[in-house]
Amino acid sequence: MSGGWIVSYAELIIRLRWLVILGSVALAVALGSGGQFLGFSTDYRVFFGKENPQLKAFESMQQIYTKDDNILFVLQPRDGEVFTPEMLGAIRELTEASWQLPFSRRVDSITNFQHSYAQGDDLTVEDLVPARAGLTTEKIAAIRATALGEPLLINRLIAPDARTTGVNVTLTLPGESESEVPVAMAAAREIVEAFRERHPDITVAVTGLVALNNAFSEASFADLATLIPIMYGIIIAGLLIFLRSIAGTIATLLVVGLSAGTAMGLTGWLGINLTPPSSTAPTIILTLAVADSIHLLVTLLHAMRQGASKREAIIESLRVNFNPIFLTSLTTAIGFLSLNFSDAPPFRDLGNITAMGVIAAWIYSVSFLPAFLAVVPLRVKRQTTGSNDLMQRLAEFVLRRRQPLLYGMTALVIALAVWIPRIELNDQFVNYFDPSIQFRTDTDFAMENLSGIYQIEFSLPAAAEGGISEPEYLTKVDAFSDWLREQPGVVHVQTITDIFRRLNKNMHGDDPDWYRLPDERNLAAQYLLLFEMSLPYGLDLNNQINVDKSSLRFLATLENMTTREARVLKQNSEAWIAANIPASVTEATSPFVMFAYISERNIISMLTGTGLALVLISLSLIIALRSLRVGLLSIIPNVIPAVMAFGIWGLLVGEIGLASSVVAATSLGIIVDDSVHFLSKYLRARRERGASPEDAVRYAFATVGRALSVTSAVLVAGFGTLALSAFELNQSLGLLTALAIFAALVADFLLLPPLLLAIDKEKKHADEPKALPQAGE
Template identity: 60%
Template sequence: MSRFLDRLSVSYAKGVIRWRWLVLLMALLATLAVASGGRFLSFTSDYRVFFGEDNPQLMAYEGLQNIYTKTDNILFVLKPKEGTIFTPEWLEVVKDLTEESWQVPYSIRVDSITNFQNTEAVEDDLTVADLVEETGGLTKAGLERIEEIAQSEPVLAGRIISDDSKTTGVQVTLQLPTDDAVALNDAVTFAENMAVEIETANPDLEVAITGLAPLSNAFPRASIADMSTLTPLMFLIIIVCLVGFLRSFWGTLGTLLVTIFSVMVAMGAAGFAGIKLTPPSAMAPTIILTIAIADCVHILVTIFHEMRHGKDKREAIVESMRVNMQPVFLTSLTTVIGFLSLNFSEAPPFHDLGNIAAVGVVAAWVISIAFLPAFIAIVPVRVKAVAEGKSSFMERFGDFVVAQRTKLLVGMGVIVIGTSSMISMIKLDDRFIEYFDTSMPFRVDSDFTRENLTGVYQIEFSISGDGTGGVSNPVYLAHLEDFSNWLRAQPGVVHVNSMTDIMKRLNKSMHGDDDSFYKLPQERDLAAQYLLLYEMSLPYGLDLNSQINIDKSASRMTVTLDNVSSNDMRSLAEEARGWLQKNAPGYMDAEGTGAAVMFSYIADRNIKSMLMGTALAFVLISLSMVVALRNLKLGLLSLIPNMVPAAMAFGIWGLVVGQVGLAVSVIAATSLGLIVDASVHFLSKYDRARRERNASPEDAVRYGFKTVGTALWVTTAVLVAGFAVLALSTFSVNADMGLLTAITIAIALAVDFLLLPPLLMLFDREKATAPAATAASAAE
């Protein structure tokens, strides 16, 4: 079988050399044809893309938004550098901003302290009016009255006005077209320009912008920022590495062309498939650039090695294809398996990343075994002959490993066990605001909001009554009030918005503003009349549709949280539902939902879903190794260096960082396909030495270091550099994934160099079979 594959590889290589110009032309035309699909690529601006259509948290959230006014919003946050917001000057700014905010594209509602619909009793009438109607004639007493009302009103305090009265917000509710990036960007950009104008006109005022609309818009902005900076940076690193390692202009150019063509094919295929780019999938070009180099380096290093030892260029190409065809195919196959396993992920953007990267890896393999040898056969490559008797660094390193194999085996075993044991220190936590680093304005403004005004995470409940008009039932209101009070007492809760606060205020106003009546009405008809009278008095755009459904059978409760962990958020949502099931009528049972709740579950759900994907990838990769090596013992031994690097990397991460989120759920699967590469190439050369040269395990190890050692550390260095570049991403999921993968790949090389050879020399003691064919005879 080995002789057949060698002869097939030799025949193929000779064919490529013979038809080199045709191969180049066909490769170029095919690349351009597939790459033309890139014109269909676009970015999605919907954060919901991180959740599958059957995600229960997403379904619950969409169900709530179908009942009430949608919660896509922009929140302007204003804070004077000195003093409180309750001065004529700053209230005028808030009032002007409130009025101008109606001009934000797709705005349907604006809320602030100035247009808060304050209720008062005037004789026997209920008066509903803006809390701040005019600012010019406000006296000190008038300002104090406005501040007192704002701070005593639960709808405002802790949500629209800070406890210290130094920060306020103007909230704009939007009705955006579904997943329309242009409409979203128009609305957010309009608001950002307004903020700039306000700060320019008022140098002593700080203005920030946050909300779900800026969150959604931050995703495509992060994608574009990463693609425009990280991909060129990776391209520069590749050029520097290749020039330094290969020391060949034509070898560097050929590799660059292979990587560029691979990216073009992958992104063109994504365009034809209708994939919309997200921050994770936008990293595919950088990943493909990194991975595509490996095949080229192995082929080129062997070509240059053979040329330095006296073979002409065409003979060197044929020999390189003979010894590299199988391992290059196997490494590409295992990498594809690893990336395709991302289709088990709960987050569709990782499906896209896996599929795009897999296409890129396949393209890199095809182009590297077709275009690259044809290109090298045409260009005038020159290399210096190596001096006779001079040993390379890798040969000397191989001698060291053979001599110190027992010490290395024991030492590496201790290190593996020690580092892997620290996995228990890792804590799972996901906070979607922190997906973006502090170079993103959305993150900076959200942190400013949390520190000065209110929380940025929310849990929402749609709590049903006992049928039409059920929200006026005193029993319903009493349980709703108890639930609100229970929530306010929970750690991390900064505000609870409940319709019971409106009902208590109305009851007080309908009784001559007597504070003793600031309580829930005790009669259903009376409560219903209060609501009707209040709604009839509200101006356009400030109705109760955002809080009460059309037939008055359910109300919405919004719980705002501080910067709590995803575990705490899930716990609160589950405990809240448990409280309702235990303490309220059955019809009031409600599930906590919202964007923050959805993201708090995604990492946990993703890890569980990826367990099957990672297990399947491991089985398929292991079988591929056994079949390709045609040696059960070597195949089983290969599992050790392929399993321990990820465990060691997670252990180091647990010790140094201690916290992981969404990125951790995909690292094991993707890195598994990558870390196999080094062991595949080393084992391939080791096995070839055992079969073709009848070498002892010790000599086969030396042969492996001599023939493939340089290529392995070169490709590993490029892979580590490429994934380390991702650590510079403005999107923390990408940054964590890149850094953790880089650590895993670096550890994998150390394991393949220091642990795998001692294991081979310990367990592979049988005599080598008689040489099936020498390299020379196989090439004939």
């Protein structure tokens, strides 16, 4: 019997079983107590590393002007349009109430829009809908005409059909606490609830960046509340069906619980905040921890059914599985740790948390599990005939059809790989959320009825201090506004040149012929100063003009376009500015722009991480299997599943987001497990039993085939459970990984054996089966 030290270790575990059990529980409780420090991040910026150029450009923009987040209330009367006395009164009511929101700095709506007009020789600036004036039919008609003709309002705060309007609240969050966003959203929902009670005939939707931030934490809580119970149910059902052992099922559940608790506790001790991607770590750990236990239990229970005592079965199971389980845990941890190369910190956290869970699962599987099984009663029915008939038939099928399978699987992989280039990257942050999340439904409503939610911002520097009043500069800015309005997907452009046009008309008796840019710098500067002095508190122009009036903030609102289209618009816009306003060379930015580049950047960064993981995993296999040839051969079945999964995704879906950039790394560490167990059993038969390659394949199928089938089914079910997530990234991650795991089982059963037979030939083939070896032998 090989592995003498493992036998000694197993005997020690059995002898000290109570100490091992108590020590394991004490360790899990001590480490798991860190769970009290777990928190949830409520900032979309967590998806971007500190050195992310798009994040740096966005933060630079906010430093020049103001650091703004917003909540947008979208209002639509059930019948009729916005311009009625009742509706205008309701809008003003909500506008005034919105000033009371925590951290609010500015509130904009059609009612408090600062409308300017000439009154004799004076410039009058007042709310478009006066608070105390009676809203006569004539007055409402004038308000309607002004609002629908005002470039700063149309397609931004009022829909062209006058059916929908918005109240936009600008907030400045201190960034001192993770509770700021939930507090602001809770207050916003209270306002909306009270508003709905008073105005049940008005539909209200809530969107904006603060709502986006809050949706991230809500998605995390939703996943934790639903996915983990579902996963536990799947595990219990699967174990009872496959193991047919209540004690074995309980033991596995305890290992799973200890592993997940340890990992999440360590996460709390390390001060890592959860995000929607990293909040799936418990579900993934539950899935992976089951795989370790199943290999040990399948061998142990089979040995007992063949007549071995429980003590002998525990020792034999550890002897046979200790090294493969260690190796699979190591390679899985390497795969997840490679996520530290990700450009998105939440995926780094996911990798580190899961790696901690994988290591904890290995420790508990080879210590707590055998110790617990040594204590509890195990009742199994003794079998006199083999239970591997299915695996035996599959082995014979593979041996008979080795050449067709080799060529057929190769053709299938190539055919699926052709579909990979068809996949388009699209990271629209609204689509990250399932329609079951209120943010998604409200934002879809806003985009369909009022305006786009996606924006792109520019900062256009002038030549010097006060240079924004230069006619030449304003003319170029205006030309850029006109060009941008003509671009596909642009629904609104907010530019201060529209204010200069209106002021110039006002200062010439509201003569429409003067609705043009001032042609003198002094006049432009005077108009702007006079207008700013007339603005009430909170409605200044600091969000559009920097302190020394040497730069303008320029904002375009976009329809529901893809991130590829957004990247094209950004590049074309920057090219236009560089060619026409060279002194204002700038980088376009916004949260949407940041998300538009995140997949592209992450794929580039993960190429290094995945490549390094593949090298380390291959070296680990070469060393552990003590075979350069077999270790290198293992790369093929370990890479092919990801190719097949992405090929199927390209064929059936054709679009993917941020999840695509990490699936290769996460699935690599997991799909290696099947090939490790199959190869270790194959080499054991060749080296210890002197079996021919054909009989070694039979031995591998007989000893580990059923366990691989069971663990793959559990893994597919576990990652498939993520399809129920309310967060699209988790859905894609789960479904793609489940596809890769299923493809790995197919490759390890139908492709790996023909490859082994092709490179590991003997002069004399043993095509006829000998006595079929049993699991654990």
